[in-house]
Amino acid sequence: MLDAATQGQLASYFERISQPIALIASLDDSAGAADIRELLTEIAAIAPDKITARFDGNFARKPSFQITRVGHDMGVHFAALPMGHEFTSLLLALLWAGGHPPKVEPEVIEQIKALDGDYDFTTWMSLTCHNCPDVVQALNLMAVLNPRVRHVAIDGGMFQAEVEARQIMAVPKTELGGADFASGRIELKEILAKIDTGAAAKEAAKLTEKAPYEVLIIGGGPAGAAAAVYAARKGIRTGIVAERFGGQTMDTLGIENFISVLETEGPKFAAALEAHVRHYGVDVITLQRVAKIEPAAQPGGYATVLLENGAVLKGRTVILATGARWRNMNVPGEAEYRTKGVAYCPHCDGPLFKGKDVAVIGGGNSGVEAAIDLAGVVKSVTLLEFADQLKADQVLVDKLKSMPNVTIHVNAQTTEVVGDGQKMTGLRFKDRVSGTEQQLGLAGVFVQIGLVPNTEFLKGTVELSRFGEIVVDAKCHTNVPGIFGAGDVTTVPYKQIIIATGEGAKAALSAFDYLIRTPSAA
CATH class of the missing domain: 3.40.30.80 (Glutaredoxin)
Known part of the structure; x- marks a missing residue:
């Protein structure tokens, strides 16, 4: 063996x-x-x-x-x-x-x-x-x-x-x-x-005692990691607080388009990001969620970052790099049957549906790749795409269409996840052209329809787009002095790892520029 x-x-x-x-x-x-x-x-x-x-x-x-x-x-x-x-x-x-x-x-x-x-x-x-x-x-x-x-x-x-x-x-x-x-x-x-139970209170007190940062980064994905490296290399006190290091890359199996890296796996890439950040002595705080940010009262002052566990951190500049998460379908039954048939990670959960009928929602690269992977494990895959054609790269579409146990429906609007109260049993969708409705008997559905920015805690703090993204300019400035944005959470187009790392570097350089041009009010 x-x-x-x-x-x-x-x-x-x-x-x-x-x-x-x-x-x-x-x-x-x-x-x-x-x-x-x-x-x-x-x-x-x-x-x-x-x-x-x-x-x-x-x-x-x-x-x-x-x-x-x-x-x-x-x-x-x-x-x-x-x-x-x-x-x-x-x-x-x-x-x-x-x-x-x-x-x-x-x-x-x-x-x-x-x-x-x-x-x-x-x-x-x-x-x-x-x-x-x-x-x-x-x-x-x-x-x-x-x-x-x-x-x-x-x-x-x-x-x-x-x-x-x-x-x-x-x-x-x-x-x-x-x-x-x-x-x-x-x-x-x-x-x-x-x-x-006593550990959380002790951790909150310990974090609150930390000295203020020159650059405090919120988010541990590619954008946050790049920002941390670029800031730390300037010799200034840098901290990074994140729920987990690696962000979305932890949920990505194959990465084949990060230039100079022929291929790698998401968790391995995330570990390399963290190792690079720690190499420069960045203060890394993980397993923490930010509840609120209070901007500095005056230019050069300290912004206050409140964590959900009650801890308080301070930074002369703050870089927001909180990334995004999988978008939900927002149809009846989705929340009820999440982890009971409704899934978001085909690599993790696919083997549990061996020999069964499943569906994939979404015809972009993620959806088509998921359908291809699942087709080798499950009995059949039905792919549903809302638009009138698949949006994935042609090479992926050709591969998908060559698989005998895959059925594709375009102009398909998912309307309901059906179940028996304990687990999912099917899916309803409507043909957007004819208006006819169908119900499929399924054991599971994998949702792959894009991302939602993690900005709920920022409402009323910085300007957000109608999609909830942080509005930034070409140098990653938000509308609040001393607060910057980087990566998938911002209005920068094309949500890609390599773009996020570049934006993180820009945000750190802009933060450093702000620091040297703005006298400290502390």
């Missing part, structure tokens, strides 16, 4: 293991169980003095296996063959269980160890989901560090009957003690904030 190159790489990693590990499997007669047996056997053979594999486990869910330190009972379990995006999760669990220290702040490690209570987590994931590993790795680390934390990562494709019985239609989905805990990507500090 593991080729020679991979085995060689693992051998070098396993040199970091200082304490013996046991892999304990509980198998059945399924093909998945045979694959797990083969994988664990090969891993143990790479470092037999440090890793042993046993197949006498008696776990409730089969096939599955546990990773534990010999003499301990660590709560790290995989009900999966952790390959694909989850192979890194497997490797890290092995290293952590073997005593290799995680790359996590010491105070976070101490917070995990000090958790008082029993926590039994379950994560439903798919091996093609690029957001799932963050959740799996965070919970695995907690299970390694604290014996009262248990975690099992379940591949929805391997346990499809269980997925259907529990009506799980979007991953990652996390349960705590059998109850819903989180849907979608959630990071380690977010998990701790939800279960350690």
Whole structure:
């Protein structure tokens, strides 16, 4: 299962293991169980003095296996063959269980160890989901560090009957003690904030004590990252506050049009952005949402940025780079059946609809690419486009039309998501030319119809366009002195990663120009 190159790489990693590990499997007669047996056997053979594999486990869910330190009972379990995006999760669990220290702040490690209570987590994931590993790795680390934390990562494709019985239609989905805990990507500090109730107040007080910034950037996508790098290189105090680093790139699987980078994946690109920013000593604050901005009372003064957790940050200049999010259809049933058939990430959730009928809404590049990807997994794909023709690149349209299990409807207006109260069962749409209505029986629909700028918190603060975008000039100035805008959140046309990075650089240079021309009023 593991080729020679991979085995060689693992051998070098396993040199970091200082304490013996046991892999304990509980198998059945399924093909998945045979694959797990083969994988664990090969891993143990790479470092037999440090890793042993046993197949006498008696776990409730089969096939599955546990990773534990010999003499301990660590709560790290995989009900999966952790390959694909989850192979890194497997490797890290092995290293952590073997005593290799995680790359996590010491105070976070101490917070995990000090958790008082029993926590039994379950994560439903798919091996093609690029957001799932963050959740799996965070919970695995907690299970390694604290014996009262248990975690099992379940591949929805391997346990499809269980997925259907529990009506799980979007991953990652996390349960705590059998109850819903989180849907979608959630990071380690977010998990701790939800279960350690005193952590949020402590974090807010800690952030409020931070010294004011010369440039304070809101948003951690390509625009925010570029702004941070350009500002920090000027030698001025720079901070960046974001809900998550990487922005939309975290939800993008393939990136093939960022000049000089032939191809990469979104999460890898996001990690490179963050590494570049941290290289210049930028103060990076993540997992925080901004509630309000109060502009400086006079030129050269400090703007005040209020966070939702109650913290207060200050900056002589502020760069708004909050990006955009997927646009909703805004039809009856969409909100009711979100994560119950209504989905937005075909790479993450596509495997959950294997062998089923689905639809894609949107005929642009994103929609057509989603339909092409899904056609290789599901039974059939119906693509609905509101306009009279598909707007995607011709090469993509030609590829889509060549696929035998794809049906295309143009001039199609989606009117309702239909369901049985528990999950989505179909979709209604109207032909905009004839006026006739149709209903499709579907297990899922993937919405790919563009973006909405993240500017709700800015209403009344800076000028916004009728589409909600921040109005900026050629140098990224807003209508408020000292506040600048960059990237997809602004009126700059063509929402592309490379354009966002350029705009972020411009915004930082304009902010620096403002600083050197405006005497400080502090």
